[in-house]
Each structure stands twice: as C-alpha cells, then as structure tokens.
Amino acid sequence: MTVKALFWDIGGVLLTNGWDREQRAQVLASFGLDAAEFTERHKLAAPELELGRMTLAEYMDQTVFYEPRDFTPAEFRAAMEAVSQPHPESLALARELSAGIRMYALNNEGRDLNEYRIATCGLQEFLLAFFTSCYLGVLKPNPAIYRLGLSFAGVRPEEAVMIDDRAQNVQAARSVGMHAVQFRDAAGLRAELAALGVGRV
Template sequence: MNVRVRTAVLFDFGGVLTTSVVTAFEELGTEIADDPELLLRLLSKDEESSALLVAHEEGRIKESEFENGLAARLRAHGAPVEGPGLVRRIQTGLRPDPDMITLVATLRAEGRRVGLLSNSLGDRCYDGFDLPGMFDAVTVSGEIGVRKPSRRAYAVACERLGVRPEDTVMVDDLPQNIVAAERLGIAGVVHRDAPTTAAGLAKLLAPPSADGRSGPRRS
C-alpha cells in the first residue's frame, strides 16, 4: 500500500509542461536531413555535440555559440544547416500542454509547494509561460551553473522551494533524471501524459486538508 507523505512537487519544463522534446528533435532531424534520429544521436553519442549541450545548459556558453557549434557537427554528419535560429527551430516543435498547466495550478491551489527545475535550452525557451506566476520557486540550470542529473541541481531546487528532498516529488520525462532525484531522497514520477502523472502524484502526495493545505506527514 502506498503511504502518501510528500507535500511538494518539482516539475521539469520541456516534455512535461510542453509536448515531447524527443518529438521536436525528431521533427527537426527529418526537416534538415531526412533523419529523425540525427539530432538525438549527436546529442547523446557525439562527444563534441554532448559537450556543447552540457556547456549551454550550465550557462557556460551562450545560445549563439551552442547553435554554431551544433550546426558544425550537423554539417559534419551531412546536414546542410547554419547555426543562427537553430534553437528556435527546435523550440517551434514544443507546444504548451494545457492539461499539465492545469495540474500545476490545481496542486498549488491545494496548498502544496510547487516548483520548476529545468535544464535550459536557448535564451527564450520559456516564452509564453508566466513561470513566477505558476510556481513558488523557479530553478533553471543556466542560472545556477549546474544541470540535471547533478544532485546539486535538485538540492538547489528544494532549497529555493523551502522543502526537504524527502518531502518532494520530481516529475520529469527522462527516467535518468528521476533516478538521479531518487538518490537524494526525492520521489519520482516519469511523465508520459497528464492523467498518468496525476495518478502517480496522487499515490505519493499527502491529501490536502479541508483548508486547502497539504495534509500532515504520515509515519
């Protein structure tokens, strides 16, 4: 039987509050090279491309440097593409998920602490989202200099949210990010769609009390 004791939730951004990041990469790979796996393959298996992504997500290089470096790697693999606007082309494939945005608002209205923990991509990846209005705390990798799956990223997010890791649930579309969160004591829900994520959270979160605040921790 699940013991519901958690009182706070951290949400990832891309692929959780938006449509699938993987699909967005696949769409651009198809567009530029007729190869849906190209971008994903480079960012996960090509050492130079992976290093560029990590450096950008940690705020060590700007969007333009990341774009130009990734474009050079794409050209080296047969895709005739230029850097400027490359990140924006990826982001065009990401659309808000209204059901997940509603879920965030519902949890917060119930009195739970709700935060964002996101690996940043580009200077304008959060355009169209009122993050300070949606969340009690916002933690973005490029601003703190460390990215998921680093334990420090989760620790900073919990500190900003004012909660302990053991009181918190992380919602992320990447299983490896959930595994990393669990090492710090954070429970995890691998996001696939809003209904299954809501059901997963219901098993982990303490029920709200009558006054709209999260219920007491149970032993």
C-alpha cells in the same frame, strides 16, 4: 510527513522536450542538414549550453553555422523554438495544484530556450522559481541539483515530490530522499500525487 512542495521537470512533462533527439531530427530535416555531422558537434556543445556556459547563438555557431548556409541563424532559432509545444492536460493539472502547494521547476535546459519556453507557455504564472541547469551550473541526474533545489525552496527532501518523465532522474531524486513520480500522463500523475496526499479533496 506532509508534502510541502512539488518540483516539476518541464520537457516531457509540462511541455514537449525543448531540444531532444526528436526535436533535433525534425528541425535538421527541415533545413536539409546532415544529422550525423550535426550530432557529433552537438555532443560537445550541448552540455555547455545546458550548464549556462554557452549562449544559444554560440551553440548554433558551433553546430550549424561553422560554414555558410542558405538560411539565417534567426530562421534556425525560430524553428528550434517552434518545436516547443504545451501538454495541455499537464498544464491544467499544474495550474490546479498550484492553488494549494508551492511549486517549482527543476529541469535541464539552456538559458535562451528555457526563458522562451517559460514566457511563451506562461509557466511563471504557477511556478515560483526555476531551478534550471543553466542557472545552477549542474545537470540532472547529478544529485547536487536536487539538493540545491531543496535548499533554495527551503524544504526537506521528505517534504518534496519530483515529477520527471525519465527514470534515471526519478531515481536520482529518490537517492537524496525526495518522493518522486515518473510522469506518463496527467491522469496517472494526479492519482500518484493523491496517494501522497497532494491535491486530494
């Protein structure tokens, strides 16, 4: 069956991860924060953030600003945003493919960072909609988020490809009947999509 839609993860595929372990370590070190203490608080708050039930300001209040600091929430937020960087090769490929196929985001992210990343990197220019955990209230790798994305896009599982850098998320997409490609680099992704008939000249 012809592939009619691509679903893209954002962090680790189109952009660097938004607020994953590496990004957190970098920002915490720059502010001299205790990583172990932060991590314990983060574990409790992060799911609520990514499910859209907590704002970024509330998350920072619980994980960082529960005691006086010598820096401001605005400064900490700016540092969080600054670690988001594009993957130019992936973005170029996505823009190229968007001319011939419908494309959507399907990702886990809190609302504030998600909207910052979309606007800053121009993702709305080639992705038709953003099926993000903070809007849908469910996280990958729960199969429900893939079924919701398919339903909103109006495509059958066998007509869709999920692109994700995490093996568990790839397996979850396949469990609902989608094609799925584990992203490693743009050249490899191009080849795997071509094998599925996407972007082939």
